[in-house]
Amino acid sequence: MTKPRTGIKVRTGTNSRILGVGAYQPERIVPNSEVIEKIDSSDEWIRQRTGIETRHFAAADESVLDMAEAACRQALMRAKVSMEQIDTVILASITYPFQAPSAATALIARLGNPKAAAFDINAACAGFCYGVGMANDFVRAGTSQHVLVVGVEKLSDFLDPYDRGTAFIFADGAGAVVIGPSDEPGIGPTIWGADADSRDAILMEPSWNAFRHGAPEGVWPNISQKGQTVFRWAVFSMSKAGLRTLEAAGVTPDQLDAFIPHQANVRIIESMAREMKLPESVVIARDIRTSGNTSAASVPIAMSALLTEHPELHGGLALLIGYGAGLVYAGQVVQLPPKP
Numbered sequence: 001m002t003k004p005r006t007g008i009k010v011r012t013g014t015n016s017r018i019l020g021v022g023a024y025q026p027e028r029i030v031p032n033s034e035v036i037e038k039i040d041s042s043d044e045w046i047r048q049r050t051g052i053e054t055r056h057f058a059a060a061d062e063s064v065l066d067m068a069e070a071a072c073r074q075a076l077m078r079a080k081v082s083m084e085q086i087d088t089v090i091l092a093s094i095t096y097p098f099q100a101p102s103a104a105t106a107l108i109a110r111l112g113n114p115k116a117a118a119f120d121i122n123a124a125c126a127g128f129c130y131g132v133g134m135a136n137d138f139v140r141a142g143t144s145q146h147v148l149v150v151g152v153e154k155l156s157d158f159l160d161p162y163d164r165g166t167a168f169i170f171a172d173g174a175g176a177v178v179i180g181p182s183d184e185p186g187i188g189p190t191i192w193g194a195d196a197d198s199r200d201a202i203l204m205e206p207s208w209n210a211f212r213h214g215a216p217e218g219v220w221p222n223i224s225q226k227g228q229t230v231f232r233w234a235v236f237s238m239s240k241a242g243l244r245t246l247e248a249a250g251v252t253p254d255q256l257d258a259f260i261p262h263q264a265n266v267r268i269i270e271s272m273a274r275e276m277k278l279p280e281s282v283v284i285a286r287d288i289r290t291s292g293n294t295s296a297a298s299v300p301i302a303m304s305a306l307l308t309e310h311p312e313l314h315g316g317l318a319l320l321i322g323y324g325a326g327l328v329y330a331g332q333v334v335q336l337p338p339k340p
């Protein structure tokens with residue numbers, strides 16, 4: 001008897017969409033005036049060059065898991081989905097300080113569904129959009145029905161407060177979405193990729209500068225970057241990636257309601273909007289002013305803030321795009337979640 005070579009059963013899923021978004025930012029607001037105590041800079045320079053006015057830093061005993069849990073609970077509540085319904089959790093972070101077990105498994109235990117599939121991803125500031133792309137594919141393929149995607153960072157733990165190139169940029173927080181079944185397609189194709197020849201543009205490695213200034217025992221990794229290299233790459237490449245993302249979804253700039261890019265620098269955001277010729281009617285997230293750059297958390301935090309400020313955007317079309325260390329990027333057009 002010959003063994004069958006085919007006949008494997010496969011699943012098919014449904015269309016998917018974002019059902020709810022949640023965010024958490026630590027209580028402590030840190031103004032530029034505090035950051036510049038340790039670097040030769042000024043409040044005016046930071047505002048002009050980046051758009052940042054304040055950022056949030058977590059408390060010493062506040063962890064990546066604490067922040068992720070808070071954002072996820074809000075996203076679940078707003079989506080009206082229980083944790084028992086979540087079958088997969090994707091956690092994007094570069095600041096969870098343990099390799100294994102994953103932050104995602106610790107998170108599902110805290111949220112009360114320790115049997116869900118759970119894993120971490122590292123795509124730096126693009127991590128959330130990488131996760132949204134995967135979650136969409138999981139639901140569409142029938143691999144999962146409800147996926148929780150969370151981006152979370154405690155970058156203050158990895159900042160060299162004496163580094164003039166990073167100390168004023170990065171910050172802490174978490175943002176999450178619940179992605180689940182939908183009658184209509186609510187998430188367009190993910191356009192993603194890398195430019196690995198520029199892997200040295202943003203690094204998280206031991207910083208001799210921090211060590212010299214009294215880092216505790218051992219050499220703790222710090223984030224460092226070639227600011228101008230990243231700036232030029234983002235301005236040149238990310239508007240093109242944004243246009244390809246729109247094209248893949250069959251959406252024209254004038255059909256968009258919102259643009260929610262990674263919050264790295266307000267000048268990059270403005271330049272992308274200009275290059276893509278987004279009409280004035282498109283509401284642009286500029287959450288960086290009060291949030292700084294929260295890496296994997298920046299897009300969902302900005303999405304949550306935008307919907308609070310502009311409730312009329314619920315259900316509208318938004319272009320998301322994340323980019324960062326690698327260099328890597330990912331974007332998709334999404335239908336924003338319905339009003340909770």
Ligand SMILES: CC(C)(COP(=O)(O)OP(=O)(O)OC[C@H]1O[C@@H](n2cnc3c(N)ncnc32)[C@H](O)[C@@H]1OP(=O)(O)O)[C@@H](O)C(=O)NCCC(=O)NCCS
Nearest residue numbers: 040041042045049125164227228230231264265323324325
């Ligand atoms: C980091 C960044 C704000 C620096 O701004 P920039 O305009 O490129 O600054 P430059 O390094 O060209 O320096 C310009 C001038 O500002 C000065 N400068 C640099 N850092 C400064 C600081 N923190 N405060 C005050 N002045 C500063 C420089 O000494 C230089 O002075 P000079 O003209 O007298 O020589 C900008 O490059 C940036 O945002 N890059 C993108 C980074 C990013 O998005 N990273 C995350 C991606 S996920």
